[in-house]
Amino acid sequence: MTTDRGGDVRLSGISKTYGSFTAVHPLDLTVPQGSFFALLGASGCGKTTTLRMIAGLEEPTAGTVSLGGRDVTALPPYKRPVNTVFQSYALFPHLDVFENVAFGLRRRGIKSVKKQVGEMLDLVQLGEQARRKPHQLSGGQQQRVAVARALINHPEVLLLDEPLGALDLKLRRQMQLELKRIQTEVGITFVHVTHDQEEAMTMADTVAVMNAGRVEQLGAPADLYENPRTTFVANFLGTSNLIEAKVETASGDDLVVEAAGQRLTLPAARCAAPAAAGGAVLLGVRPEKISLTPADDADRVPAGRNRVTGRITAGSFLGVSTQYVVDCPACPEFEVYVQNIDRDPRLVPGAEVVLHWDPAHSFGLDAAQDIDAGVETAGADEEVAAR
């Protein structure tokens, strides 16, 4: 069963409802074999439910789950070639590390487990702790036992349900890299559920951003970041400045839009919404793409750049960069990250500035959406994580 390296995880029209609440709307998703796939979203967005449906711990209301071309929808968890690393690890408290790791092998009737368990414990660097009980280990060690316990079965797919949520920031960073290393080493498909967008972007090849039971957008981390297709993705993944604008001309490769009396340009190819002259569109730009120039030097700004004027309301020095909030007529809280190469002493709160960026760094979104979607959810979730 597990020797058959079948391949893809395929979810077809899978959905889950609890009474009148729909946790997951009908969803089609294919996770290619060997990839590191992340389901990213705020709590309650349906990502864990989706994961549990793959594991067989939750029965889908409709749709099918197939692993390597085999329909496993009706199989109970213990018959699926899938293993899970649980959020709180769920290690067996009455068994030592060795027996926890050997559990899956023994259940499948494998008698001589010593060598395999030893190798697996070495892989996660826990050889010395084999005879300890889970409660005698640190959080990071418990997490590695949980990974070893799942990986030793060579599942077709390893499911990770917020496995790093309980660790402190430094350890989390370390474990992210370690998990990535293990995944590259063993080549198993990883499906990782997380609410931490940085974690998803660091580890995964492909990220699916989920919101309210639906996949908002799916793609490589850089692609999602640079070309968000909805306001939720734009706001949830990092920070975006979104400007409400009116389309002036929509011919050729560029769209020319107007916002608060200023003319801005964006590549038509990067506009996710159909744009016709006279229609509304949201123009977005990431804070780190923008340069700040004091209003006195406005004539030194090169031609051909999108420019917006405003006044700095706040600036916070973060070491590598300084984050400014600029009040502009087009966008009241325009965020700008400036790298600290040569700090201009004139850039202080109250200063009149020109914000300018390469038009190619702008993206366009459908204006008929909530402009703040994903802003509050991301904030609320960080609070939950911080507690």
Place this chain on the structure above:
Amino acid sequence: MTAVAGAPPEAPAPAPRKRPPGRRGRLVPYWLLLPGILWLLVFFVMPMVYQASTSVQTGSLEEGFEVTWHFRTYWDAVADYWPQFLRSVLYAGSATVLCLLLGYPLAYLIAFRAGRWRNVLLVLVIAPFFTSFLIRTLAWKTILADSGPVVGALGALHVLDVTSWLGMTAGDRVLATPLAVVCGLTYNFLPFMILPLYTSLERIDGRLHEAAGDLYATPSETFRKVTFPLSMPGVVSGTLLTFIPASGDYVNADLLGSTDTRMIGNVVQTQFLRILDYPTAAALSFLLMAAILVMVTFYIRRSGTEDLV
């Protein structure tokens, strides 16, 4: 306490919090222990000492008893009453096994499957305590009456043939047989089994069941390898809470049994209250206590519960 800067220096005010605990402070734990210790001294240690001395006395009610260090009483008690000792262990053991078999599924159901009925079911488990032990046991006389429906049904199903062959019942009767006594003990001590079992099962993290299933354990393997081992503290305390009082019980054997089902509790009661042979009664009590202590120690060592978290 707010200190005002520049205020004239006054005599240092006593800071009760910071002062190292004085003699009175150090004695506080002992004062708190005192009532309990006094209670145990008066109602446990003193009777024990009194009984111990009684057990080595000789004499009669008319002439009075005297401490003669007559340890032979113990030997005679064992020689005369070993069948009742054995019977007590056997009946209490059977009742404990039956309680475990009946109580475990019920505790499991309440802990994992009862949902919103959980509290109702728990109240029902202890509901029998609202009536007296004696009344409940007497009720079993009616339930097991010779012409009652239970005995009739058991007879019709030929269950009584099997139990008679095993020596647990006699002919068409259930009352006044070992089976009746074991049934009474099982019924009366069942809550003492269910409650600790429920407590330890309820503490088990449901995700461990999911993890076991995820790691290829079938539901029955999940039970054998995860649920049951983790419920061992409940099994041990439940069996102890059932076995210990059941082995000293005499009400069930008295009301539901016959002269052939006398347990050690009945002997002690008769010696104390009817024959008035206090030394033998005291010696029997100590023997029962020693036997239980030995068995319990052995049992706890074997079950290895100290290994559990």
